[in-house]
Amino acid sequence: MCAWNAPLILASGSPRRGELLAEAGIEAIPCPPIIDDGVYTCGSMDVKTWVRTLAVLKAQHILQRNIAFSGTILAADTVCVVDGGIFGQPANVHEAKKMIQQVLNRAHDVCTGWCLLSIEDTRLHCACEVATVTIGAIAEQEIDAYIATGNWRGKAGAYNLSERVSAGWPITCDGDPTSVMGLPMQRLQKELHDIQGKA
Template sequence: MRAVSWRCVTASDTSFHSTPSLADHRGLSFVLASGSARRIELLRALGFDPIVEPADLDDGALEIGAVSARDAATALAHFKARRVAEQRQARGAEVAWILAADTVCELDGAILGKPRDEAHARSMLRSLEARRHAVVTGWCLLGPDGSCRVGRDEAWIVMGALDPEDFERFLSEGAWRGKAGSYNLPEVVARGWPVSCEGDPQTVVGLPAEKLAPMLRAALARRGVSPCVEDDA
């Protein structure tokens, strides 16, 4: 499997820094800054049992400037991790390890996030039909002292021609809601859609959990998070 790309990101009004490795933080909670059932399932399948606390942020309201899908996904994950840390601090909750993630699609240089409504989902999926597009999941692990490690993973999806009747049924069922690019990979595969994945399917689903597991286990074993580094290999 291809290694996860680790990188510090600056996008628009976003800038952040990481501090040296943390001291012992025994017994701290692990928080997932997302309400995504798919991300929760991926983590639980690997033995993690995170506290689920979504960020009270509207993705569409976040301004991250003119950046690539790779940097946008990572910046959005960082925003969400920071926001959940603020939420917890405001109500006096204990400090914790906080993992956030964001997934976007990219087609011809344009970022495709979650659809606004059914018409938007229809347009989005029609644009992806019989095309190859990128799916990027950015993530941020925020430490108890505010340090962070960020990165992203990228996969590619080729979607063939869709059956007209099932396509209309998919839209009417609302199966597009809350999903980057208007679809969820396992769900459309189960429907028999002609799709193929180049890369890690977990990245398309919303979190490259198996790739992140060693880092998460090291953090939760109280070994801290090292400074952000860049690795575009």
């Protein structure tokens, strides 16, 4: 197991990622990277390599800003994969509705690449967790009502797993649900053990 040093800097502005860490009793300092990952394309990279690369890019961006002289940076990137296509965060209501419609009545993979970067010695560890999500049938009216709320904003594939489960959507998840929500906590809690001194 790798030993990582406190403080933990979360290279993300995602409230959900911060909440996942807080629920696990892990304190983190949010510091969103000033990176528009929407301008990058994966090219010939496979999806797992792509999301790991984006996570490393975000962590290195925070490191270069010299906001701290010690500690560990945690970064992550999540995408949905449907028919070989990559769904990131929708740019508008039209994209959001199209994404939701395309994932209904079928299974799709959700890939979260993550990275831990030591500020002191730039030691790096990254990986990708994959979960398979299946969403059943949802009426057009219900989809439109959801899109109208704007809750799809900032979410890969236009949805948040826990929110949609709570809303009664017919969803199953094969894998770590928190990975679908932005941070694979089952894996990260083991990696971050030495930060908080907890198992």
